[in-house]
Amino acid sequence: MSTKKSNATKLAGAGILTAIAASLCCITPVLALIAGTSGIASSFSWLEPFRPYLIGITVVVLGFAWYQKLKPRTKEEIACDCEEDKKTSFWQTKLFLGIVTVFAVLMMAFPYYGSVFYPDNKKEVVYVNTADIVTMDMDISGMTCPACDSHVTHAAYEVNGVIDAKADHTTGKATVQFDKLKTSADKIIKSIDATGYKVVKYELIKR
Numbered sequence: 001m002s003t004k005k006s007n008a009t010k011l012a013g014a015g016i017l018t019a020i021a022a023s024l025c026c027i028t029p030v031l032a033l034i035a036g037t038s039g040i041a042s043s044f045s046w047l048e049p050f051r052p053y054l055i056g057i058t059v060v061v062l063g064f065a066w067y068q069k070l071k072p073r074t075k076e077e078i079a080c081d082c083e084e085d086k087k088t089s090f091w092q093t094k095l096f097l098g099i100v101t102v103f104a105v106l107m108m109a110f111p112y113y114g115s116v117f118y119p120d121n122k123k124e125v126v127y128v129n130t131a132d133i134v135t136m137d138m139d140i141s142g143m144t145c146p147a148c149d150s151h152v153t154h155a156a157y158e159v160n161g162v163i164d165a166k167a168d169h170t171t172g173k174a175t176v177q178f179d180k181l182k183t184s185a186d187k188i189i190k191s192i193d194a195t196g197y198k199v200v201k202y203e204l205i206k207r
Contacts, residue, residue, distance in 0.1 A: 009091050011065035012100040015058050019104035021047065022054035026111040026145040029195075030118075048144035055108050062101055069097055114147030121157045122165075133163065135205040136176045136185050142197040143169035155191045159183050 020027070025044045047054075090096055140152060149167040152174055156165035161182030167174035176188055189199045 007065075007068055009096075011061050011068065012097050015062040015065060015104050016100055016107075018054050018058040018061060019107040022051050022058060023107050023110040025051070026114050026147040027107075029147050029151040030114055045142045045144050045148075058104055058108065062097075062104060065097060066101075069094055111145035111147055114145070115150040117147075118150040118154050121154055123157065123160070123162070131206075132179050132181050134178055134180045134185075136178070136188065137203045137205065138174045138176070138189075138192075138199050139172055139201040140167065140174050140192065140197050141172065141200050143167060143172060145169055148197065151195055152192055152197055155195045155197075156188055159188050159191050162188065 025047045028044050143149060143152060146169065148169050152167040153165040156162050156167075156174070156176050159178070161179045162176060163179060164177040165174065166176075174192075178185075178188060185202065185204060189202065192199055
């Protein structure tokens with residue numbers, strides 16, 4: 001195998017790893033939901049500050065891999081590779097590098113579409129007196145992307161009596177409305193904390 005082909009293949013592998021690492025903090029909540037192990041949802045939230053650097057590394061690595069693959073070969077390389085070209089494996093082809101590139105882009109963009117994997121579990125709650133409705137504002141640690149928002153609201157809606165739930169990773173806050181006759185703040189907090197995200201502070205506001 002020529003050094004050029006070997007380097008391109010290794011760079012493609014490195015690109016996959018860095019792309020996955022760049023979005024691992026947002027992929028994990030979805031995998032946790034599918035596997036039914038919600039407690040690990042925020043396990044990789046510590047990677048979020050490194051996400052821009054990991055994306056940059058992925059772009060540079062794959063860009064160089066394409067450069068290695070597409071740059072004109074010298075006469076010496078052509079003479080040396082003439083026999084190997086006939087036996088080029090799939091892992092050394094432009095098609096494989098193209099698949100890797102598309103996969104890397106999908107991984108890096110995952111935080112922006114990951115929420116589509118969450119089922120709508122919002123329940124219709126019937127209440128008689130609006131005085132029974134309580135709004136709870138919370139500060140939540142561990143949310144880093146829209147997928148995290150969906151995971152937190154999904155956990156809130158799992159509690160019977162929750163009327164509405166919203167979460168925003170950009171502010172680290174969530175708001176939940178619930179019928180105090182059917183549930184309590186403690187039950188909602190327990191459901192959210194079970195995901196791995198933590199309610200660090202909350203305030204109850206009666207309508």
